[in-house]
Amino acid sequence: MTLKTMTLTAIVALSSAAAVAEEVRVYNWSDYIDEDLLEKFETETGIDLIYDVFDSNELLETKMLAGGSGYDVVVPTGSFLARQIQAGAFQKLDTSKLSNAGNMWDVIEDRTARYDPDNLYSVNYMWGTTGIGANTAKVEEALGADAPIDSLELVFNPDNMEKLANCGVYFLDAPDEMIPAALKYIGEDPNSMDPDVVAKAEPVLMAIRPYVKKFHSSEYINALANGDICVAFGWSGDILQARDRADEADNGVEIVFNAPKEGALMWFDQMAIPVDAPNPDGAHKFLNFIMEAENMAAASNYVYYANGNKASQEFLEEDVIGDPAIYPSEETLKNLYIKEAYPPKVQRKATRMWTKIKSGT
Numbered sequence: 001m002t003l004k005t006m007t008l009t010a011i012v013a014l015s016s017a018a019a020v021a022e023e024v025r026v027y028n029w030s031d032y033i034d035e036d037l038l039e040k041f042e043t044e045t046g047i048d049l050i051y052d053v054f055d056s057n058e059l060l061e062t063k064m065l066a067g068g069s070g071y072d073v074v075v076p077t078g079s080f081l082a083r084q085i086q087a088g089a090f091q092k093l094d095t096s097k098l099s100n101a102g103n104m105w106d107v108i109e110d111r112t113a114r115y116d117p118d119n120l121y122s123v124n125y126m127w128g129t130t131g132i133g134a135n136t137a138k139v140e141e142a143l144g145a146d147a148p149i150d151s152l153e154l155v156f157n158p159d160n161m162e163k164l165a166n167c168g169v170y171f172l173d174a175p176d177e178m179i180p181a182a183l184k185y186i187g188e189d190p191n192s193m194d195p196d197v198v199a200k201a202e203p204v205l206m207a208i209r210p211y212v213k214k215f216h217s218s219e220y221i222n223a224l225a226n227g228d229i230c231v232a233f234g235w236s237g238d239i240l241q242a243r244d245r246a247d248e249a250d251n252g253v254e255i256v257f258n259a260p261k262e263g264a265l266m267w268f269d270q271m272a273i274p275v276d277a278p279n280p281d282g283a284h285k286f287l288n289f290i291m292e293a294e295n296m297a298a299a300s301n302y303v304y305y306a307n308g309n310k311a312s313q314e315f316l317e318e319d320v321i322g323d324p325a326i327y328p329s330e331e332t333l334k335n336l337y338i339k340e341a342y343p344p345k346v347q348r349k350a351t352r353m354w355t356k357i358k359s360g361t
Contacts, residue, residue: 024282025050027060027071029269030218031241032126034302041289047282055218056173058351064089069274072283075125078115078268079176083341090121090272097284098123100291108308112268114338122270123287124308126237126300129266129328129336130177131259133220133239138167138230150258152185155233156204161211168213168229170220175354177265178205180339181233184263190337195346198353205357215358221245227253235267236325237305244304257325259332266336268308 030053042049052071054060057080063069064076064084076084084090095101101123108124116122134149142163148154155161161169172178180190182201192198213229214220220232225245232239236257243255271290273283289295297315300307304320306327313321320326328336342350 022046022282023048023050024073024279024286025052025071026073026286027052027054027063027069028073028075028125029053030055031221031238032075032303032305034298037290037295037298040295041286044289045282045285047285049286055216057176064274068276070278071274072277072279073271073273073286075269075271077176078112078270079339079341081122081270081272082115083347084272085116085121089275091275091277091280092120093123093273093287094280094284097281098288098291100288100293103291103293103296103309103311105308105310107310108268111266111338112270112308114340115268116270122272123291125269125271125290126303126305126307127266127268128236128305128326129259129264130172130181130233130235131239131257131264133224133232133234133242133255133257135167135224135227135230136254136256138227139164142167142230149256150261152181152260152262155231156182156185156208158207158211161208164231165211165213168223168231169211170214170216170223170229170232170234171212172220172234173215173217173358175350176339176342177267178233179350179353180265180337181260184260184337190263190265191339193340193343193346195349198342198346198350202353202357206360209357209360224255225249225251225253227251235305237303240304240323240325259325259328259336261335263335263337266333266338 024047038049038051057077060076061080065087108127109119112124113119132154139147139149143160179201182204184190186204188197188200220234221238221242223229224232224242239257246253246255271287273280277283293311294315296307296309296312301317301320304326
């Protein structure tokens with residue numbers, strides 16, 4: 001090989017490396033960001049952003065634990081994050097590249113530390129509760145004016161569910177959320193790691209299975225907004241999005257969200273960098289961009305979820321920061337529970353149980 005050829009080869013190699021370095025791949029939940037922010041990131045950094053979406057932790061976990069996901073930033077929920085950290089799926093954050101780290105909210109970081117000790121591997125993107133979305137008119141028609149729309153009784157009492165089946169009920173396709181809710185309904189610890197306690201959720205869920213129209217973790221937004229269903233057990237921000245879509249359509253559908261009075265799951269979606277991320281430097285740039293107060297506020301204002309960025313709160317719209325369904329009161333916060341990751345043996349049991357429940361057999 002001549003010196004000239006070697007030089008050209010080196011130039012091509014360097015150019016290829018530069019091209020790769022100017023691309024960041026992000027894997028986030030569906031319907032979960034203001035797309036204007038994605039364009040803003042590209043404009044400010046000159047980095048091409050490849051943004052893909054998913055709608056279940058199980059799908060993301062399969063990619064993460066198999067290795068070679070090809071993504072630079074992913075957004076698992078806290079309990080899944082904890083298990084993936086233990087499996088070595090993520091790299092520690094380089095705080096020297098996160099100049100906006102001081103914007104984060106210590107109240108939320110204290111809670112996310114249960115999944116990520118000292119918050120070494122992740123930063124909070126959004127947090128919220130899991131609860132009940134109801135079409136007030138249809139639920140009242142089915143159950144009467146005193147329907148328990150703020151109680152687990154609405155969705156776990158077979159008598160209520162039988163009556164609601166005609167107008168349609170969707171449940172999250174999320175065993176790590178539905179099993180704890182069923183345990184809470186019968187007075188058990190929703191965060192129990194005892195397989196015998198976890199098993200008690202099965203008869204509760206099987207009893208109302210015939211009346212669940214569909215298990216899905218995103219379709220209930222439009223189904224609620226359009227009046228196609230009357231109840232969804234889902235994520236707070238999704239249900240509030242459904243409420244607002246119905247208002248914008250002026251279709252006569254009125255949606256309310258309630259965190260169950262018995263206690264609701266408080267969840268955290270965390271941005272993290274895979275251990276084999278192709279562009280970790282670009283990943284840090286994306287995280288730091290999102291951690292900027294005005295950018296984080298724009299995301300929350302769009303999706304109607306609370307975030308773990310204290311500095312963003314001055315930029316939040318009043319119907320976000322002032323809505324107790326998004327930013328709960330101190331009293332409500334005390335009634336929320338946190339779900340930790342199941343040990344592998346219990347996780348397998350929960351997964352088998354969920355497969356049985358969904359199939360109804």
